[in-house]
Amino acid sequence: MFRSAVIFGEISSIPDTPGLAVCMSGHIGIYIGNGEVIEAKSNHDGVVKTQLSEGSWTYWMQLPGITYLTGGTHPYGTKKVTLENGRIKEISAGIVAGKGEFEWPLPAPYGKDYITSGSGSRYNPVTGMYENSHGAIDIGAPAMTPIYAAADGTVVMSTWHDSYGNFVKIDHGNRWSTLYAHQTKRVAKVGESVSAGDLIGYVGSTGDSTGNHLRSRNQIQR
Numbered sequence: 001m002f003r004s005a006v007i008f009g010e011i012s013s014i015p016d017t018p019g020l021a022v023c024m025s026g027h028i029g030i031y032i033g034n035g036e037v038i039e040a041k042s043n044h045d046g047v048v049k050t051q052l053s054e055g056s057w058t059y060w061m062q063l064p065g066i067t068y069l070t071g072g073t074h075p076y077g078t079k080k081v082t083l084e085n086g087r088i089k090e091i092s093a094g095i096v097a098g099k100g101e102f103e104w105p106l107p108a109p110y111g112k113d114y115i116t117s118g119s120g121s122r123y124n125p126v127t128g129m130y131e132n133s134h135g136a137i138d139i140g141a142p143a144m145t146p147i148y149a150a151a152d153g154t155v156v157m158s159t160w161h162d163s164y165g166n167f168v169k170i171d172h173g174n175r176w177s178t179l180y181a182h183q184t185k186r187v188a189k190v191g192e193s194v195s196a197g198d199l200i201g202y203v204g205s206t207g208d209s210t211g212n213h214l215r216s217r218n219q220i221q222r
Contacts, residue, residue, distance in 0.1 A: 008061040014052070022057045031060065102150040103196050105180060105216050106203070110141040116213060136179070136217035143184050143212045145203040149194040150178050150218070158186050164215065165207025168200050181215035182206050 018033040029039030117138040157169035164181035184204025205212045
């Protein structure tokens with residue numbers, strides 16, 4: 001499970017301390033000092049360095065130990081970044097967030113190569129309208145492909161939504177949650193405790209959807 005942040009605050013008050021996590025809805029970057037951030041971008045295979053002022057960052061967090069980029073928001077697979085003395089020491093593959101890991105929610109072979117839409121800007125396939133942020137990833141898979149919990153937690157929603165269709169939301173503690181939408185059939189029930197890898201439902205095309213896929217979202221609440 002995730003450990004709590006030691007310190008956090010509004011982005012306007014961020015100290016010039018390398019290794020802090022900077023956050024926006026559904027996305028996290030790593031502050032490396034001098035007004036610069038490293039983050040996963042939906043149009044790059046890997047992490048890139050950007051200016052803090054270029055992003056819509058809302059607050060910062062100090063996390064114990066190694067800082068990670070968020071999982072589940074980067075079409076090419078999120079990267080784990082280890083910092084040492086404010087410099088990037090290591091970048092390796094992994095779907096991680098905070099001090100805990102998010103596992104991939106679908107079985108092989110439906111991995112990153114099956115992502116049909118990233119978390120960034122796009123034209124909505126249902127409405128045709130331009131969106132500044134999708135806020136989730138879409139993973140194409142056949143109907144009734146099993147969906148698994150990405151981490152330990154408690155099911156807080158298992159219901160129908162006009163846009164999401166059948167969906168399940170899991171609270172992982174310390175303000176982290178995951179959401180799994182457009183399911184054909186929900187298995188998880190509200191109040192249940194689940195472990196990473198537990199079956200929670202099956203892929204479908206319910207709600208606002210143009211084909212069978214899983215909408216997967218990892219989110220941290222302010």
